[in-house]
Amino acid sequence: MFQGIGRFSVNRPWLVTLGWLVAAVALVVLAPQLKATSDQSEFLPSHYESVRAVSLQQEAFPQGRQPAAIAVFQRADGGKLTDADSKDVVEVASGLQAKDFPKVDKVVADPSAVSPDGKVALGYVLATTDTAYDQALVESVRKLREAVPGQLKGTELELGLTGPAATALDAQEGSSRTDAMIMMATLVLIVVLLLAIFRSPVIALLPVLIIWLVFLVAMGVIGIASDVTGLEASSSISAILIVVLFGVGTDYTLFLLFRYRENLRQEQQPKEALAAAAGRVGETIASAAGAVIVAFLALLLSSMGMLSNMGLSLALAVAVTLLAALTLVPAVFSLLGTKAFWPSKSWRKQPRHTLAERVGRLASRRAPIVAGVTGALLAVMAAGVLGFKAEYDSESSMNSELESVQAMQDMRHSFAAGQSDPTMVYVRAAGDASLDEEGLAEYRTALAGVDGVDTVSPAQLAETGDVARFSVVLDFRPTQDQAIDLVAGDLRETAHAAAPEATEQYVGGTTAVLADIRDAVNRDYALVFPVAALAIMVILALMLRSLVAPWFLMLSVGLGFGGTLGATVWVFQRGDDGLLFMLPVIVYLFVVAIGTDYNILMVARLREEIREGRDPREAAALAVKQSAPTIGAAAVILAGTFGVLMLAENSMLRQMGFAVAFGILLSAFVMATLLVPALTTLLGRKAWWPGNRAAPESPETGADPVDEEEREPLAPVRTP
Structure with missing residues (x-):
């Protein structure tokens, strides 16, 4: 299939390119814009108490709005x-x-x-x-x-x-500035790195133009999905989409160009070399993109609308990028031929790959030591995870010079910390009964007696007389950990236990929403992580025809996840300040999914060398020599694009940028280049069971070679 797609794109480049241009223009003109929101309460399912409190507020006090x-x-x-x-x-x-x-x-x-x-x-x-x-x-x-x-x-x-609307204004303005800065920095970084790798201004600029076209198409597709499904994106999704599309898109383009250049060096004609490269790289790119897509789609299982919407948006974006990598990129380079490499002549020369060759020999000849040292290093870094503290205070991530932040600080210096956004407690009588004023007064006294509560307003009755509302001002900032713990614990317990008989009670407000978000995120950790890992393992098993390789590949990626999150804790977490509460989910999905890309490239090349009759040690050395330059170049560009997020004003985006960039470099230069080849060498032919029984075993591994008659022919899979 991939051979056919590659030949079609290379032989009909004008048709393919024109099709993409028409699609981009049509989607830009016709597709609806994304609906952005920063209201975290809209991201929770209706069964959470804070969401039910909002519904009761709108029903019983339609005119009693909060400022x-x-x-x-x-x-x-x-x-x-x-x-x-x-x-x-x-x-x-x-x-x-x-x-x-x-x-x-x-x-x-x-x-x-x-x-x-x-x-x-x-x-x-x-x-x-x-x-x-x-x-x-x-x-x-x-x-x-x-x-x-x-x-x-x-x-x-x-x-x-x-307050909420002023904070939303500052967040939007900051997001617009961040998007522009990230876009510019990402483009400059990609152009400079591609120029350094290929020494060609055409290759340095062309992928950027291609990916920009893909970005327009992807945004249109996401806009249509938004209109059809009611999707709402968080205020930071555009910045994340920029780095994902440009980072992953550049990676897939590099995979093709490296194989294309390799075929040209073997004296194949340009169109033949490009079609062969597109066909051979197609399965690897599809598998790599598939791992990323299913990891993002796993977020649909999240109870947090913010995460599920982000997952769908990113999955659609990567799917569009995959389609472009299989069709548009080969078509454009087919139009240019070898002129794409101008003025450099290096594409005609066989590279020495001296450093990669040395690393390959190290990973294969000292496999036990390499596996032990890299595994121990990752485990030590992962120890930092034990100190991880989730931060739910989105205000703390904003620039302190913003007007909404400064005004809030001024107010908190003179008022109780919770004055800006009180917690609301609602009581509703069952059936058609009315609430008793004496019972409500006693209830107010009970609420005021909770340690950490500053004041409780007198009960405000709805016109129907069956619902009462209390405004509870806390001693803590509404988004502070102490406030969240108080609302989730003593205040809710008292609100339910001390309420008048035959009533329903709901605790709402910003702090209650954050308490419910914390519960939702903890639930998501237990569900999304294993589902994403299982889905990626299935893709690996199908691609490698092995039931063993997926396990040690996911083990290495799991160590990378722990090491990445632990390093981020050590770098960013200071004192009482925590890290973005979504960071473990984001790191897990990006590092596991994208880190698996590099593992797929390396292990597929390992299998290719094994199938050509080489023993595991020799296969590991050659695979690292051939694949490490591609993996290294792709990882540096992808990590750089995510690292650009560290330029953002928002501290949570900076944390995300560091964590993902560090995790990608760790995946490429430690796991894919050292740990995976070393583990594959140690396991020998067992690593490919049951799909590669034809692989001979070296004397050093202790296994017996297989006779030619017992071998089953299997289609070769080549990688960049």
Whole structure:
């Protein structure tokens, strides 16, 4: 099949290229845009208590909205607010209210919302929409900010906007800047590295143009999936898509070009060499991409909408990249022929691969030592995983100079830490009964008695009289670990145990959402990890026709995962600060899936050498010599593209960039180049059972060779 696809693309390059161009234009014009959201509550299933609390809030208190944004007033000199300042606060709020911004219902100043130290007063931006992340509302917050300086003239006040809508605005603006920076840095990195490898400006620039076209097609496909399935992407998905598409796309292009150049050096004609390369590399690329795709699709099993949506988006993107690698890339290089390598002449010369040859000899001749040392190194790094601490505070990852972050810090200096976003407790009477005021007063007292609770508001009754709401201000920041532990533990337990009889109780709000997210993520760890590993092992077994090789390959990748996460803990985790709570899932999927790509390349070449009659030791040495340059070049480019995320303002993107880049380099230069060849040498012919009974065994392994009559013919699989 892959031979046929390769010949078709090489022999009809104009048709294939034109087809991709038409598809790209059509999708850019017709496909809907991705719907971005930062509202974490939308990512949880409906059975979680915090989500049910949101539903009850909308049903019982349709007009009782939480502020979409909070205006934090303080004097410019940092002193206490005077009576004149308090009047100015009201006038500023009234002036902003008069401007009538879309989706903004009211801008009000609360005379009672003055901090105990008298230094901060609060105003509230109430919206006409249920979600503070509505794009029109976020845009209105931008216009509110622009209008603030004019309203403050003649006063001694400063004003900063914070809260959900203001935070969403800052996150979007930061994401746009990050995307542009990451795109530029990624392009420069890929061009420079390709130029250094091939010494050809054509090859340095052409893959970037090809992958940009693939990026447009992939975004269109994801947009259609978004429209059909209701998919919503998190605010960071575009940055991740950029590095995945350009990184993986460059990798697959390199796999083809290295084999194409190898065939040209054997004096094959350009079209013949390219068609043969596309056919031989096709199965390897398809297997490698398949491992990545199934790993991403495993995220669909996540109870977190944020992860499942990300998994579907990335799987679709890699699938489009695979299709381009099998069709568009051969077609474009068929049009250019050997001119693609201009002005370099190095494609005509056989390389020495001196370093790769030495590494191959080391891995094959000192297999027990290499396997032991690399395994021990990975195990030592993996020990850092024991200190991993999940961080659920998304605000802590944002730039501290942003207005929403600074205003929130100013408010927390003067108010209780939880004042900005109270936890909401709802009580609903069963049936048609009404709630008893005396019982609600006792319930309020019980809630206020929980250690870590600052204040509890009096019960607010719904018009129907069967639902009451309490606003609970905590001593901790809403996204702080202590707040999450408190809500998930003592507060929820008290809310359920001390409630009036014949009632239902729900604890909601941001902190409750984060508590439920923590439970969901822990559940996902136990499900997504093994499913992804099992799916990848099935692909390896089918590709290698072996039941043994997948086990030691996944063992090596598992060690790489542990080593990667452990190293990230040591580099980034300081004091009470934790790491992105999704980091283990992301590292597992990227390192396991993409790291398996390099293992597939190496082990497929090992099998090829074995089938040509070489003993395991010789096969390992030759496989490393031939494959290590391809793996090394691909890994450096892919790791570089993910490493670009370390330039982002968001600390969580920086953590992700380091972890994935480090894991890819570890997979390529330690696991694929050293550990896997060493283990394969140690196992000998047993590594290929039951699909490679024709492989002769060297005297050093202690196994008997197989007679020619007993051998079964098997189709060779070649790799770059």
